[in-house]
Amino acid sequence: MLNISTRGQEMPPSPIRKLVPFAEAAKKKGTKVYHLNIGQPDIETPPAIMDAVKHADLKVLEYSHSAGNESYRRKLVEYYQKVGISVSHDQIMITTGGSEAILFAFFTCLNPGDEVIIPEPFYANYNGFACTAGVEVVPITSHIETGFALPPIADFEKVITSKTKAIIICSPNNPTGYLYSREEMEALKDICLRHDLYLFSDEAYREFCYDGEYVSAMQLEGMEQHVVLMDTISKRYSACGARIGALVTKNKQVYDAAMKFAQARLSPPGLAQILGEAAVDLPDSYFDGPKKEYQARRDLLVSRLNAMPGVFCPNPGGAFYAIARLPIDDADKFCQWLLESFSYNNQTVMLAPATGFYGTPGLGKNEVRLAYVLNLESIAGAMDCLERALEEYPGKVKIEEKKQALA
Amino acid sequence: MLNISTRGQEMPPSPIRKLVPFAEAAKKKGTKVYHLNIGQPDIETPPAIMDAVKHADLKVLEYSHSAGNESYRRKLVEYYQKVGISVSHDQIMITTGGSEAILFAFFTCLNPGDEVIIPEPFYANYNGFACTAGVEVVPITSHIETGFALPPIADFEKVITSKTKAIIICSPNNPTGYLYSREEMEALKDICLRHDLYLFSDEAYREFCYDGEYVSAMQLEGMEQHVVLMDTISKRYSACGARIGALVTKNKQVYDAAMKFAQARLSPPGLAQILGEAAVDLPDSYFDGPKKEYQARRDLLVSRLNAMPGVFCPNPGGAFYAIARLPIDDADKFCQWLLESFSYNNQTVMLAPATGFYGTPGLGKNEVRLAYVLNLESIAGAMDCLERALEEYPGKVKIEEKKQALA
Numbered sequence: 001m002l003n004i005s006t007r008g009q010e011m012p013p014s015p016i017r018k019l020v021p022f023a024e025a026a027k028k029k030g031t032k033v034y035h036l037n038i039g040q041p042d043i044e045t046p047p048a049i050m051d052a053v054k055h056a057d058l059k060v061l062e063y064s065h066s067a068g069n070e071s072y073r074r075k076l077v078e079y080y081q082k083v084g085i086s087v088s089h090d091q092i093m094i095t096t097g098g099s100e101a102i103l104f105a106f107f108t109c110l111n112p113g114d115e116v117i118i119p120e121p122f123y124a125n126y127n128g129f130a131c132t133a134g135v136e137v138v139p140i141t142s143h144i145e146t147g148f149a150l151p152p153i154a155d156f157e158k159v160i161t162s163k164t165k166a167i168i169i170c171s172p173n174n175p176t177g178y179l180y181s182r183e184e185m186e187a188l189k190d191i192c193l194r195h196d197l198y199l200f201s202d203e204a205y206r207e208f209c210y211d212g213e214y215v216s217a218m219q220l221e222g223m224e225q226h227v228v229l230m231d232t233i234s235k236r237y238s239a240c241g242a243r244i245g246a247l248v249t250k251n252k253q254v255y256d257a258a259m260k261f262a263q264a265r266l267s268p269p270g271l272a273q274i275l276g277e278a279a280v281d282l283p284d285s286y287f288d289g290p291k292k293e294y295q296a297r298r299d300l301l302v303s304r305l306n307a308m309p310g311v312f313c314p315n316p317g318g319a320f321y322a323i324a325r326l327p328i329d330d331a332d333k334f335c336q337w338l339l340e341s342f343s344y345n346n347q348t349v350m351l352a353p354a355t356g357f358y359g360t361p362g363l364g365k366n367e368v369r370l371a372y373v374l375n376l377e378s379i380a381g382a383m384d385c386l387e388r389a390l391e392e393y394p395g396k397v398k399i400e401e402k403k404q405a406l407a
Numbered sequence: 408m409l410n411i412s413t414r415g416q417e418m419p420p421s422p423i424r425k426l427v428p429f430a431e432a433a434k435k436k437g438t439k440v441y442h443l444n445i446g447q448p449d450i451e452t453p454p455a456i457m458d459a460v461k462h463a464d465l466k467v468l469e470y471s472h473s474a475g476n477e478s479y480r481r482k483l484v485e486y487y488q489k490v491g492i493s494v495s496h497d498q499i500m501i502t503t504g505g506s507e508a509i510l511f512a513f514f515t516c517l518n519p520g521d522e523v524i525i526p527e528p529f530y531a532n533y534n535g536f537a538c539t540a541g542v543e544v545v546p547i548t549s550h551i552e553t554g555f556a557l558p559p560i561a562d563f564e565k566v567i568t569s570k571t572k573a574i575i576i577c578s579p580n581n582p583t584g585y586l587y588s589r590e591e592m593e594a595l596k597d598i599c600l601r602h603d604l605y606l607f608s609d610e611a612y613r614e615f616c617y618d619g620e621y622v623s624a625m626q627l628e629g630m631e632q633h634v635v636l637m638d639t640i641s642k643r644y645s646a647c648g649a650r651i652g653a654l655v656t657k658n659k660q661v662y663d664a665a666m667k668f669a670q671a672r673l674s675p676p677g678l679a680q681i682l683g684e685a686a687v688d689l690p691d692s693y694f695d696g697p698k699k700e701y702q703a704r705r706d707l708l709v710s711r712l713n714a715m716p717g718v719f720c721p722n723p724g725g726a727f728y729a730i731a732r733l734p735i736d737d738a739d740k741f742c743q744w745l746l747e748s749f750s751y752n753n754q755t756v757m758l759a760p761a762t763g764f765y766g767t768p769g770l771g772k773n774e775v776r777l778a779y780v781l782n783l784e785s786i787a788g789a790m791d792c793l794e795r796a797l798e799e800y801p802g803k804v805k806i807e808e809k810k811q812a813l814a
Binding site for chain 2: 001002003004005006007008009011012013014017040041042043044045050053054058059060061062063064066096097099100103107108109110111112114125128129132134196198225226238239240241242243251253254257258260261263264265266267268269270271272275
């Protein structure tokens with residue numbers, strides 16, 4: 001018998017995409033579906049960077065350097081300088097999306113059986129990369145009541161074992177939108193130094209901070225050998241399909257070992273590197289528009305959510321996600337019901353059940369993630385649907401009941 | 408102490424790229440270096456497929472489907488039909504280069520500790536992917552005397568254990584250029600069926616066959632569940648930098664499990680998928696030019712090599728590589744010496760020591776791989792250099808001595 005590998009069997013399917021067949025069926029019935037389920041922004045990719053690809057004059061589309069074009073890496077030094085991160089071009093490795101930067105960090109720093117601590121809820125694909133690398137994810141729960149702030153350091157201390165090798169953070173966060181404060185970043189630094197842990201820092205949403213000060217892990221003094229930055233242009237320039245990211249580290253051993261994985265796959269995408277390089281030349285003011293737009297969407301989304309009976313949504317400080325607690329029995333059932341059995345004015349909304357973002361089974365059952373990647377009108381329409389759906393949903397849990405259950 | 412993972416330590420560096428610093432130093436001294444060391448073709452990327460990207464009208468460069476754009480996969484069904492491979496679009500998964508197809512096949516079908524048999528010499532990056540996946544490579548030696556024909560099936564039988572899960576082939580072959588005959592493909596089929604092994608078939612060079620009939624593993628009847636095709640457009644359309652490949656299989660379990668790895672990394676490169684899709688529409692006559700050019704280069708290269716005293720180079724049936732046996736003590740030393748200490752009319756040649764392509768230590772010490780990716784004039788210039796170098800090289804082994812040593 002030919003068998004699938006154990007990791008092939010254990011590899012988790014995408015929790016975001018499992019509702020796709022229900023969305024497709026709803027659309028076939030003629031129902032309009034507001035997609036708040038996935039972090040695919042609707043913001044236009046800057047025409048100037050698409051034009052850079054169109055105007056490139058290449059006779060032969062050759063392999064690039066395995067670490068990416070040197071000209072692009074040198075440009076990125078300027079970019080990082082602007083956001084307060086001081087690195088040299090040989091500390092930057094261009095990767096195929098942020099995804100590959102995460103994979104390289106896992107492969108390079110972690111052995112099969114090693115443990116990595118991640119505050120939950122977290123980006124679900126970390127599970128997939130951990131499974132690929134044979135690494136165990138140890139979740140530490142952050143809570144909606146605190147807006148998903150960093151869990152107390154004591155919670156980290158409790159789960160650290162001899163197998164713990166790294167902590168992964170994402171700030172501003174996907175899926176919570178939470179932005180770690182300087183104090184929280186310093187607390188992470190202390191624990192990493194005390195226990196000799198790597199800090200893998202996913203900073204995909206750096207440009208989208210609405211409240212508070214953005215602090216990069218790369219700015220933490222004394223953490224130069226510990227920090228591996230996992231970056232991407234996907235959200236920054238609304239260029240998810242480019243598949244251009246970067247692994248950045250001042251740890252030369254990590255860089256050199258990661259380079260061997262990079263060499264095996266030859267090079268990152270060539271056309272998209274041209275786009276990425278051009279993006280560094282966009283004026284600083286470029287972000288003003290998207291940021292203002294996202295902030296207006298956040299404000300509308302969060303205020304609409306909190307105005308619904310029994311709904312609670314902490315105000316996210318950055319990124320373009322929010323997690324809301326709904327007065328429902330089961331988020332997976334509810335999200336499927338929205339697509340299968342509900343419509344309002346021939347419209348419905350697609351949300352991501354938060355269960356897929358927790359590592360601890362049973363958590364997130366009455367929470368959903370909403371990505372505010374649609375324009376204000378669509379968000380208003382989606383909120384109208386959700387408000388009505390919460391009135392109609394048969395699995396609704398009354399606030400009184402919930403309070404009792406929590407008590 | 409922060410440590411690099413074991414796999415990060417054991418990951419082999421690229422054997423092809425280790426001579427790069429010596430080439431750079433030679434160029435700094437003003438020496439012209441003929442690059443026969445790497446499979447980066449000089450053939451122009453078809454302007455029509457570059458234009459397809461330039462004319463694409465995308466507002467937002469979005470994630471594609473994790474398996475690649477459906478329109479592209481449907482087009483590829485036509486392409487495969489033309490080359491005698493009958494598949495449906497849901498048996499095709501677009502990958503980030505052939506590299507990712509190889510990785511997905513390893514992750515999906517093989518457990519850490521499993522063994523994969525590969526006729527050596529073989530594409531060196533299989534070692535890197537095996538290391539990444541924790542898989543053991545078991546080489547079976549093919550010999551220059553037979554032109555690197557498939558080793559006797561008895562040699563496979565000898566090394567098959569309960570841990571053997573797959574055989575990897577590449578035909579036409581990198582690095583030998585050998586093209587497996589129908590009989591050899593049937594022999595591989597028999598052994599895979601008898602021992603229930605996957606057959607991973609790397610067919611990157613399908614379009615470049617000069618002698619004999621091309622047989623795809625996908626054409627082997629009864630092997631539908633066993634074959635995983637690892638494909639790429641890199642060499643086919645001289646588009647190495649696009650990073651577009653494909654994993655193709657009729658085994659639904661394998662496809663579905665591989666999809667989970669594909670979902671974790673979100674999608675393959677978007678701009679380059681446009682290029683790949685346009686390539687399917689190139690006229691069938693497109694390959695006539697490159698193929699004729701490669702064949703002329705092969706003929707020149709092989710005849711020049713075999714005319715040099717003590718040199719033997721079997722005539723490769725396909726791809727654009729040849730392995731030659733030289734009258735030298737050590738190919739690694741010789742290739743470095745060519746760059747460091749030799750020049751002829753201010754020119755030298757960069758070759759790949761064959762040692763990097765063998766899994767068995769000590770093999771290939773008097774062999775080099777030559778990639779005929781330069782025009783005829785350059786190949787002639789490179790051969791002039793090599794001929795002279797073999798006269799001057801201090802580590803030359805006389806034919807008589809070699810015959811004695813072999814006896």
